[in-house]
Amino acid sequence: MSGSKKIKVLIAKPGLDGHDRGAKVVARALRDAGMEVVYTGIRQTPQMIADAALQEDVDVIGLSSLSGAHMSLFSRVMEELNRRGLSDLLVVAGGIIPDEDQEALREIGVHAVFGPGSSTQDMARFIVANVGTQA
Amino acid sequence: MIEQLAEAVLAGQPRAMARAITMAEIGGEQASQLIARLRPSTRGGHLVGLTGSPGAGKSTLIGKLAREFRNRGKSVGVLAVDPSSPVSGGAVLGDRVRMQDVATDRGVFVRSMASRGRQGGLAPAVEDAAVILRAAGKDIVLLETVGVGQGEVDVTNVVQTVVVVLTPGMGDEVQSLKAGLLEVADIYVVNKADLPGADAIARSLHAVAGHPLDGWERPVLQTSALSTSGIVELADAIESHREFLGTRRVAGDQDVQMASKTILSLAGRQMLDELESTVDPRQLKSLAAGVVSGALEPRQAAQEIVRLFFEGRQDGPLSREMEVAGEFERGSSRWP
Numbered sequence: 052m053s054g055s056k057k058i059k060v061l062i063a064k065p066g067l068d069g070h071d072r073g074a075k076v077v078a079r080a081l082r083d084a085g086m087e088v089v090y091t092g093i094r095q096t097p098q099m100i101a102d103a104a105l106q107e108d109v110d111v112i113g114l115s116s117l118s119g120a121h122m123s124l125f126s127r128v129m130e131e132l133n134r135r136g137l138s139d140l141l142v143v144a145g146g147i148i149p150d151e152d153q154e155a156l157r158e159i160g161v162h163a164v165f166g167p168g169s170s171t172q173d174m175a176r177f178i179v180a181n182v183g184t185q186a
Numbered sequence: 187m188i189e190q191l192a193e194a195v196l197a198g199q200p201r202a203m204a205r206a207i208t209m210a211e212i213g214g215e216q217a218s219q220l221i222a223r224l225r226p227s228t229r230g231g232h233l234v235g236l237t238g239s240p241g242a243g244k245s246t247l248i249g250k251l252a253r254e255f256r257n258r259g260k261s262v263g264v265l266a267v268d269p270s271s272p273v274s275g276g277a278v279l280g281d282r283v284r285m286q287d288v289a290t291d292r293g294v295f296v297r298s299m300a301s302r303g304r305q306g307g308l309a310p311a312v313e314d315a316a317v318i319l320r321a322a323g324k325d326i327v328l329l330e331t332v333g334v335g336q337g338e339v340d341v342t343n344v345v346q347t348v349v350v351v352l353t354p355g356m357g358d359e360v361q362s363l364k365a366g367l368l369e370v371a372d373i374y375v376v377n378k379a380d381l382p383g384a385d386a387i388a389r390s391l392h393a394v395a396g397h398p399l400d401g402w403e404r405p406v407l408q409t410s411a412l413s414t415s416g417i418v419e420l421a422d423a424i425e426s427h428r429e430f431l432g433t434r435r436v437a438g439d440q441d442v443q444m445a446s447k448t449i450l451s452l453a454g455r456q457m458l459d460e461l462e463s464t465v466d467p468r469q470l471k472s473l474a475a476g477v478v479s480g481a482l483e484p485r486q487a488a489q490e491i492v493r494l495f496f497e498g499r500q501d502g503p504l505s506r507e508m509e510v511a512g513e514f515e516r517g518s519s520r521w522p
Contacts, residue, residue, distance in 0.1 A: 056211075082271060082274060083276060084276060085275045087279060087300045088276065089298050090280045091282050091289075092280075092286065099290060103296075105201055105204055106200060106203075106204050108204035108207065
């Protein structure tokens, strides 16, 4: 019904890695947590992701990568978001991301990294607690 | 602030268009002001609805159509509605996956919308979103409904051209005799026409389409969104229907009928919002307990809720609104 603002999330897979089981599991879990989740599909360029985030006016972006190219791809996504004035979005990441990269990702604006074994309930709780609070 | 946003929408700024649609989804006074400000600028855009059962290929078809209209030099807006979960209220909006053809084209603005409990294959703010995209200068707005069955014809009250998308293997000609969706189409599309059975379903559609509607001869087209065959013809048919609507001199009656339905549908939604926000949860719970125990018929309980609603409003805002309406009738200048 009208009158309510739902949390809207974009789930995207940048780059050439086609393994999207994890992204779909997260999309469904966030739906079950009452969020509206836009799923873009695989093989997205950073520009496509930023344009989709802008048109959909999402509050949160979830990036998934299992290919090992997360550092360069996520940096370019963050650049494209900034270029469109979307630096205030909550950005989270998931997939195969080594612990030693997590600090660097936080520095470029990825607020949290959820690796293998993460609970989808924790992700939903993190999003609810942090959406709209970042500078 | 509303004026600023409206100016930015009219200038076609994507960020402003996106924000405006979110505002329309939230609803309320600001949204009403914004839409009222933008509506006079919507005369140009052509609003086309694509409807049909889940999996008929509507999203893929829209992606190809958007590409075709872009090739013809038109700017395109897409509104894609997917269902909200009745359990969690959440939704997965997956139509963009099928529209990769236009994902890198800034001349195409795609917005996914959740149905949020609205029936009939639409989202509550879809009319307003269409106003915003047309005011922003989109030449054509393609509206994709939730996958629907036979009876969901609400889209006809919202768009100017209705495209009904069917696929082979969806039943024999008896299905096409049933009332509903097939009666309200302006254009029939048999998608996935590369599959066996396409000719048969096209033949039975020709039988339905046989009687022209207000002088419009309803075409039956075969497309394959996969191979893009038939897409050019579909774009042609949509443009022909637009021209037909433009030349139709007897528009009057049908336009009044369409506006009447829009007013009733908006009024109904407003009343439902009002009812949901004012109903006493304890009263509702006790009535529900009565229904569960079998002491009360659901219909009786509903009547009781309606009675309580109007009783509670005797001295409330409704009577004040009625006074205002009275003044309006007497020619007061309080309403525009």
